[in-house]
Amino acid sequence: MNHKNIITAFGTLFFILIFSNSAFAQYEGIIKYRKNVMKSTGGHMGAIVDILKNGLPLTAHIVDHAHSINKNNKMTLAMFPKGSGLGDTKAKSTIWENWTKFKNAVDASVRESTKLVKVAESGDMNAFAKQVRATGKTCRGCHQSFRERN
Ligand code: HEC
Numbered sequence: 028m029n030h031k032n033i034i035t036a037f038g039t040l041f042f043i044l045i046f047s048n049s050a051f052a053q054y055e056g057i058i059k060y061r062k063n064v065m066k067s068t069g070g071h072m073g074a075i076v077d078i079l080k081n082g083l084p085l086t087a088h089i090v091d092h093a094h095s096i097n098k099n100n101k102m103t104l105a106m107f108p109k110g111s112g113l114g115d116t117k118a119k120s121t122i123w124e125n126w127t128k129f130k131n132a133v134d135a136s137v138r139e140s141t142k143l144v145k146v147a148e149s150g151d152m153n154a155f156a157k158q159v160r161a162t163g164k165t166c167r168g169c170h171q172s173f174r175e176r177n
Pocket of ligand 1: 058061062063065066068069070072096103115116117118119129132133136162163165166167169170173174
């Protein structure tokens with residue numbers, strides 16, 4: 028390789044690095060954000076399970092946990108803008124290839140967690156435990172299709 032070619036090669040490499048870096052950087056913030064929101068959803072689910080499993084005298088909290096899950100679920104669709112499949116994320120590209128299916132999965136989680144709030148408010152703990160499972164199913168359903176395994 029002569030001198031000129033080497034410079035061109037480095038120039039191209041440099042350009043590719045800068046370009047891919049900015050493509051990552053553009054979505055870095057929202058990827059971090061959606062992971063935080065998802066983490067909090069997982070936290071509220073875990074807290075509910077702790078109350079149920081260990082018979083904690085904190086059943087007064089379940090309505091608020093259910094509300095938080097429901098609110099997070101309502102935020103979900105907007106957390107996955109097109110192009111945000113690149114970077115430090117487990118989101119599969121199938122999300123954007125099957126957007127309608129992904130949206131249906133979001134809708135299912137909103138629907139079941141809306142019921143979760145209602146049942147929590149009713150105070151019927153058996154019905155609540157059942158609805159926790161139904162809600163959990165919508166989390167797993169989406170993760171199985173749209174989230175990379177570890
Ligand atoms: C419509 C799809 C969808 C639904 C519904 C959904 N998730 Fe997720 N979840 C995802 C995707 C996609 C990721 C990966 C996000 C990423 O890495 O950018 C994720 C990531 C997570 C994470 C890991 C966050 C991290 O730290 O990386 C947790 C915890 C989580 N979800 C919990 C839940 C719980 C609990 C529910 C149900 C109440 C739920 N999710 C419902 C799609 C969904």
